[in-house]
Amino acid sequence: MGVIWTAITYSLEEAAELSFLCIGCGACDEVCPVEIPLSGILWRLKTLAAGKEGAPGRRGGDT
Numbered sequence: 001m002g003v004i005w006t007a008i009t010y011s012l013e014e015a016a017e018l019s020f021l022c023i024g025c026g027a028c029d030e031v032c033p034v035e036i037p038l039s040g041i042l043w044r045l046k047t048l049a050a051g052k053e054g055a056p057g058r059r060g061g062d063t
C-alpha cells in the first residue's frame with residue numbers, strides 16, 4: 001500500500017522504483033478489506049518502470 005501512496009503523494013517514478021520490492025505473492029490482495037488489486041497495480045508499475053528504464057540491475061549500460 002505504501003507504493004500506491006508514494007505514487008499519489010510523490011511520483012510514479014518513485015513508486016515504480018519501490019514496486020520492485022514486491023515479490024508478487026498476492027497476500028495483500030487476499031487481506032484487503034475493499035478488494036484493491038494491489039499486486040496487479042504493483043505489477044503494472046514494474047512493467048512501466050522496466051519498459052522505461054530496464055529491469056533493476058540492468059541499468060547503467062551493463063549489457
Ligand code: SF4
Nearest residue numbers: 022023024025026028
Ligand atoms: S504481492 Fe502484496 S503482499 Fe506480496 S510482496 Fe507484493 S505487496 Fe507484499
